[in-house]
Amino acid sequence: MNIQRTLLASAILSAYSTLAFGQSTAAPAVQQVIVTANPFGTAVNDQILTPAKVLSGDELRDKAGSSLGETLSQELGVSASAFGAGASRPIIRGLEGARVKMLENGMAxxxxxxxxNDHAVAAEGAVAQQIEILRGPAALLYGSGAIGGLVNVVNERIPTTLEPKLTGQVEARASTVDTGRNMSGTLDGSVDKFAWHIDGNARNAGDYKIPGNRVLGDADSASGRLPHSDTRERNVGVGGSFVDNWGFVGASVSHLTNVYGIPSDEGSKIDQKQTRYDIDSLVKAPFAGFESFKFKAGFTDYQHAEIGQDGLAEVIFKNRSTETRAELTHKAVAGWHGTFGVQTENTHFSALSAEGGPDTVPVTRSTSNAAFVVEETDIGPVKLNAGGRVERVKREPVTGVDRSFNLHSASLGGLWPFVPGYALGATLSYAQRAPATEELYSAGPHDATVTFDVGNADFKKETSRNIELNVQKTSGLVRWKANLFRNKVSDFIYGHITGNLLDEEGNPGTELRQRIFEQADATIHGAEAELEYNPTGAGWSGRVFADTSRGKLDRGGSLPLQPANRVGVSAAYKMGALRAGLSLVHAQSQDRLASFETTDTPSYNQLNANLSYTQKLNGYDLTWFALAKNLTNDEIRVSTSVLKDIAPLPGRNFVFGVRAKF
Structure with a gap:
């Protein structure tokens, strides 16, 4: 923990020395951003028991990237899988995959x-109104397996209010590193008591430039542009709802197509398609003693094909899912205010060979039925937040052994405001996760990752025991928080690259690395600290942060793909129509490797900047903006990427654009 203490101490000390300029005792007015994935719909500043981040407004537009992982990669405790420009998923405190749940408007x-990691998240951030990161008791509403937390992309395709006039936003941006072009827009309106919404996004980008050579430490490898890092994405959604004093009921439909390159040696492409249908409703004061009743339902038809260099599909992944949620929020009873409900999910998943070879994952039907409750109360000055969830999951493959899992999860958090503006908190949680379909039944080639995957149908359920301590200053011009966490996971499931090489049939060969899913006890622990000066007010503002986490197998050795220790600092200026900012993130080298990982990840510095000017033009708010990413053209390889040795992040990139709001 010496490195952790040094990182946190240096962050706090440099923050106070850097941000001491121009302080005043008056606190700026703070805009209340509501966390929609929280059962109580409270403001972000009230999320003291479940440390949350909400990206919205100008901050979201400045950080928006071609993937959800890129957009969130500099948030506290969040890194990214970085599998090229097309696929990058958020990793929270060293936990990835099924342990971090992806939501869109509160639905999976x-x-x-x-x-x-080569599979892109089928949720588009370019048309999002906000993106939420939550951990702790609130996550139990959405799944027992969300040990790392959840990310909720909010685009409000189903309107909940009536707009008095036509409102919308259109944005166009171009990027130099990949000759990229992106157009996005939203439009909202209403007729009488009917509200409607339209959104869309189109993105084209070529292979991106890299600062040095493609392969780490190989001066003879390719340079210039990273092959097979191009993307082409289209997304459109429409929705409508009937809104009245009693609440609302509405529906939406959306369709996404996404074709992107995989910058591995094989140069695969993924052709992704998804159509989803959603229903959402809210009834205010449905019964005596209750504040609201919510019902949601969604159907998703997803598939993607992994295409080889010959242009032919090799494996086709399909997932058809139906989800329902019903929630009742009750008024205070004996001082407790909360939400309880039920959730069901029915999925058909498969990863079948398109060439007549072994199937990667057989057709498998999974069902999940769950009940949950989240409550909060005040006991004197102490705020308490508690949650519980029971769930039964069943996996039924067409070939193989059926498995059923009974899951129990609970979380308890407490907050003590020991002096005005300062708070000390603690959270204890216990969560169980059923092994995913691919962890149980994989038995075939996965060409995009160049692996032959082998699951284990005898896996036990995964059990996590987590403790988190935090202290924070919540008011005034200078605000800060620090978190310590330790997560003990029994029967942790991970992919082990054995070193054996196989062919497409699973026989000894030279094409694919054997990846066997294994189970072992593990411990993940770490620390985070963040200090902000005047984060929402006019004039100067600043931020300093540091985070570190370490994942180890209890029997010895590190977990694979662990994030590097990071320290970041940023400064910004906002006055009238002008806004500007500069940020620098330093990541240390990462040499904490799993037994089958072979190379350390070098340290790097990422320097970003932004500049924008907003003018009024014929009733429009017209914002001209310029963004600069990786200004120093540093060679950036992230330790959480499977492709870290052969696929660095983009080099120096300038983004120019204009955004119109009305």
Whole structure:
């Protein structure tokens, strides 16, 4: 823990020395951003028991990237899988895959991004109004397996209010590193008591430039542009709802197509398609003693094909999912205010060979039925938040052994405001996760990752015991927080690259690395600290942060793909129509390797900048903006990427654009 203490101490000390300029005792007015994935719909500043981050407004637009992982990669405790420009999934405190749940408007995205890092998240951030990161008791509403937390992309395709006039936003941006072009827009309106919404996004980008050579330490490898890092994405959604004093009921439909390259030696492409249908409703004061009743239902039809260099599909992944949620929020009873409900999910998943060879994962039907409750109360000055969930999951493959899992999860958090503006908190949680379909039944080639995957149908359920301590200053011009966490996981499931080489049939060969899913006890622990000066007010503002986590197998050795220790600092200026900012993130080298990982990840510095000017033009708010990413053209390889040795992140990139709001 010496490195952790040094990182946190240096972050706090440099923050106070850097941000001491121009302080005043008056606190700025703070805009209340509501966390929609929280059962109580409270403001982000009230999320003291479940440390949360909400990206919205200008901050979201400045950080928006071509993937959800890129957009969130500099948030506290969040890194990214970075599998090229097309696929990058958030990793929270060293936990990835199925342990971090992806939501869209509070419903599961139902893609297959949790299965493997080469699979993109089927949720588009370009049209999002906000993106939420939550951990702790609130996550139990959405799944027992969300040990790492959840990410909720909010686009409000189903309107909940009536807009008095036509409102919308259109944005166009171009990027130099990949000759990229992106157009996105939203439009909202209403007729009488009917509200409607339209959104869309189109993105084209070529192979991106890299600062040095493609292969780490190989001066003879390719340079210039990273082969097979191009993307082409289209996304459109429409929705409508009937809104009245009693609440609302509505529906939406959306369709996404995404074709992107896989910058591995094989140069695969993934052709992704998803259509989803959603229903959402809210009834205010449905019964005596209750504040609201919510019902949601969604159907998702997802598939993607992994295409080889010959242009032919090799493996086709499909996932058809139906999800329902019903929630009742009750008024205070004996001082406790909370939400309880039920959730069901029915999925058909498969990863079948398109060439007549072994199937990667057989057709498998999974069902999940769950009940949950989240409550909060005040006991004197102490705030308490508690949650519980019971769930039964069943996996039924067409070939193989059926498995059933009874899951129990609970969380308890407490907050003590020991002096005005300062708070000390603690959270204890216990969560169980059923092994995913691919962890149980994989038995075939996965060409995009160049692996031959082997599951184990005898796996036990995964059990996590987590403790988190935090202290924070919640008011004034200078605000800060620090978190310590330790997560003990029994029967942790991970992919072990054995070193054996196989062919497409699973026989000894030279094409594919054997990856066997294994189970072992593990411990993940770490620390985070963040200090902000005037984060929402006019004039100067600043931020300093540091985070570190370490994942180890209890029997010895590190977990694979662990994030590097990071320290970051940023400064910004906002006055009237002008806004500007500069940020620097330093990541240390990462030499804490799993037994089958062979190379350390070098340290790097990432320097970003932003500049924007907003003017009024014929009733429009017209914002001209310029973003600069990796200004120093540093060679950046992230330790959480499977492709870290052969696929660095983009080099220096300038983004120019214009955004119109009305």
């Amino acid at each position: 995205v139902s893609d297959v991004s949790g299965l493997s």
